[in-house]
Amino acid sequence: MKMSASRAMVECLKAEGINTVYGYPGAAICPFFDALLDEEKTIKNILVRHEANGGHAASGFARISGRPQVCIATSGPGAVNLITAIATAYADSIPIIAITGQVSTEQIGSDAFQEADITGAAEPFVKHSYLVKDAGDIPRIFKEAFYIAGTGRPGPVLIDVPVDVQKAVIDFSYPKSVSIRSYKPTIKGNYMQVKRVAKALKSAKRPLICIGGGVFASHATEEVRKLSEVMDIPVITTMMGISCFNDDDRLFFGMIGTHGVKSANSAANDCDTLLLVGARVGDRAVKTPLALAETTTIIHIDIDPAEIGKNIGTDIPLVGNAKDVLRQLLEVVEPMEHKEWVEHLESYRVKREYSRPKEGTVNPREFIEKLSEAMPAETIVTADVGQNQIWAATSYKLKANGRFLTSGGMGTMGYSLPCAMGAKMACPERTSLQICGDGSFQMQFMEMATCVQYGIKVKIVVMTNNRLGMVRELQDIGFNGRKVSVFLDGSPDFVKLAEAYGIPALRVNDEKSMKKAIKELAGEDKLMLVEVCVDEDAPTL
Amino acid sequence: MKHTISVLVENHSGVLSRISGLFSRRGFNIESLAVGPTENPEVSRITIIADGDDHTVEQIEKQLNKLIEVIKVKSFKPSECMARELMLLKVSATADKRQEIMTICEITESKVIDMTVNTMTLEICDKYDHLIKFVALLEPYGIIEMVRTGTIAIQRGSDTIAAGK
Numbered sequence: 001m002k003m004s005a006s007r008a009m010v011e012c013l014k015a016e017g018i019n020t021v022y023g024y025p026g027a028a029i030c031p032f033f034d035a036l037l038d039e040e041k042t043i044k045n046i047l048v049r050h051e052a053n054g055g056h057a058a059s060g061f062a063r064i065s066g067r068p069q070v071c072i073a074t075s076g077p078g079a080v081n082l083i084t085a086i087a088t089a090y091a092d093s094i095p096i097i098a099i100t101g102q103v104s105t106e107q108i109g110s111d112a113f114q115e116a117d118i119t120g121a122a123e124p125f126v127k128h129s130y131l132v133k134d135a136g137d138i139p140r141i142f143k144e145a146f147y148i149a150g151t152g153r154p155g156p157v158l159i160d161v162p163v164d165v166q167k168a169v170i171d172f173s174y175p176k177s178v179s180i181r182s183y184k185p186t187i188k189g190n191y192m193q194v195k196r197v198a199k200a201l202k203s204a205k206r207p208l209i210c211i212g213g214g215v216f217a218s219h220a221t222e223e224v225r226k227l228s229e230v231m232d233i234p235v236i237t238t239m240m241g242i243s244c245f246n247d248d249d250r251l252f253f254g255m256i257g258t259h260g261v262k263s264a265n266s267a268a269n270d271c272d273t274l275l276l277v278g279a280r281v282g283d284r285a286v287k288t289p290l291a292l293a294e295t296t297t298i299i300h301i302d303i304d305p306a307e308i309g310k311n312i313g314t315d316i317p318l319v320g321n322a323k324d325v326l327r328q329l330l331e332v333v334e335p336m337e338h339k340e341w342v343e344h345l346e347s348y349r350v351k352r353e354y355s356r357p358k359e360g361t362v363n364p365r366e367f368i369e370k371l372s373e374a375m376p377a378e379t380i381v382t383a384d385v386g387q388n389q390i391w392a393a394t395s396y397k398l399k400a401n402g403r404f405l406t407s408g409g410m411g412t413m414g415y416s417l418p419c420a421m422g423a424k425m426a427c428p429e430r431t432s433l434q435i436c437g438d439g440s441f442q443m444q445f446m447e448m449a450t451c452v453q454y455g456i457k458v459k460i461v462v463m464t465n466n467r468l469g470m471v472r473e474l475q476d477i478g479f480n481g482r483k484v485s486v487f488l489d490g491s492p493d494f495v496k497l498a499e500a501y502g503i504p505a506l507r508v509n510d511e512k513s514m515k516k517a518i519k520e521l522a523g524e525d526k527l528m529l530v531e532v533c534v535d536e537d538a539p540t541l
Numbered sequence: 542m543k544h545t546i547s548v549l550v551e552n553h554s555g556v557l558s559r560i561s562g563l564f565s566r567r568g569f570n571i572e573s574l575a576v577g578p579t580e581n582p583e584v585s586r587i588t589i590i591a592d593g594d595d596h597t598v599e600q601i602e603k604q605l606n607k608l609i610e611v612i613k614v615k616s617f618k619p620s621e622c623m624a625r626e627l628m629l630l631k632v633s634a635t636a637d638k639r640q641e642i643m644t645i646c647e648i649t650e651s652k653v654i655d656m657t658v659n660t661m662t663l664e665i666c667d668k669y670d671h672l673i674k675f676v677a678l679l680e681p682y683g684i685i686e687m688v689r690t691g692t693i694a695i696q697r698g699s700d701t702i703a704a705g706k
Contacts, residue, residue: 131555182612
């Protein structure tokens, strides 16, 4: 069927089941936006207030829906603004499709107005990218882009479309299948390796499973739980693996790493066999991988062969999709019991005592834990970066079907609100709770307008201490208390700010207001903001 | 230790920049890189000489394989492949030195491809170490300009990494 290339782009998105896109228009992407208007009943564009937030929103949507999602920007500055979101998605292996406008083909390379070499600039952070030169390639490129983004180790794919290409007329038909000779991810595990893993797990006295974000990427949460249960193996997670297990699970011992909990780190130290599933052993998760590998049998399951042996030496590598590989493994393992080992780990569990907060503040961990007790079980919690991230990651007690989202690899400030928006739109019946600090909030609060405009119900929690708390702490400990550029003087009154957007808001600064705010947050699903005043000297751990 | 890595890639624009970018951002050292067409017009072949331990080379191979347009990666030990490099060299050569230089050319199986009153331009195609020796022999005469293609390599025997049509 003959149609404009821009209309064909819309048809491609329809064929991929896209119902929401996060875009910010400009001259070089206008033909595409014009074509989107014709299909506004099928595909809704959310006008975010900054391009990067469009990318983060698509990321939140993708993480909840499990399908690649779309963000759009114009050429030049619009495209360059997207890079932070693309890099964030790349670091956490999130499938997003970034569509950018480009100056017209004959202007490329002439430093035209709003021209930027976005495929070049984004190259280190994309799984793949395309600069469309022939409009006739659009159906194939879109089909490939969604396939590449969503399969194997997921990741962002960029499609840069010059404005004249968007205006061309093509003969459209969407390809039914895709075949890229040089891209064939390994899904099933090698049978011999699966047997070796089963044998190693069987002979282990103190086995431990460490799960990462790959478990969510491959929808393998059920399989991991089953393996842990059948073989009675304790489980710890990286930050990206949080919410695969409920916090009250008998075999779950929390988050590993620099900012992790004692039970998880001690378990990693004491185990004799460590099964890594979809975890890349990043430096924040395992500070000294060499030492760990020396004393422990390392089994590494990952779909990306490059991750195996990259950060930690591996005794038994097993390449494949976590879900498939774990199913293969479940077929060959036998039920076991590790009573003594699990009991030993029990001794590392510590009940956190909350110190009395300073006048006019509340203990942030106490607030988060109490909030988690009150929130609906299937709440999607989105944490930003900094102290708020660690407090949320380790004090929010997740229940069955809860989900925790954060920028784990890149540590991108300003991720949580747009991510929470995307997550909410992917699953409107679940509560979307966003937790951030007063530093990160000021990198994203413009999105409150987007929430109001489109009726996106996010429960926003801003932890205020008038500091960039984690850097403040680093300066206190590592730089003899020489504090520099961590004071957020000049910040607005966040309650009044929310109210200026027409968003109901509360401030928490004592026991009584804490109770009231938790009740509100856990209650009716609506857009609201709670400012939580915390002690400026409150520690991260 | 030096490793010879052969990479078959889709003959698309931008592929070379993806590969060279990968090397720089992952901190891999390239000694030489040569690229050209193959028997299949859709496929180009890149030969990379890289420096690093076995772990580094394993990572290079794996990271290269992740690039969508990379079809095949294979690293060779020196004994497994034959490698050649082309070099053009302009040396100072006044009339009294010409005969000496031509003798060097004869022994090293290189050619004189151009000559002026006070220069000679030489062409040699050989293994890396032979080029180094050749340069050392000509240094006393004064090397004015040197240009090299980078090493290309092919497997010994009937084995091949060719992608076919």
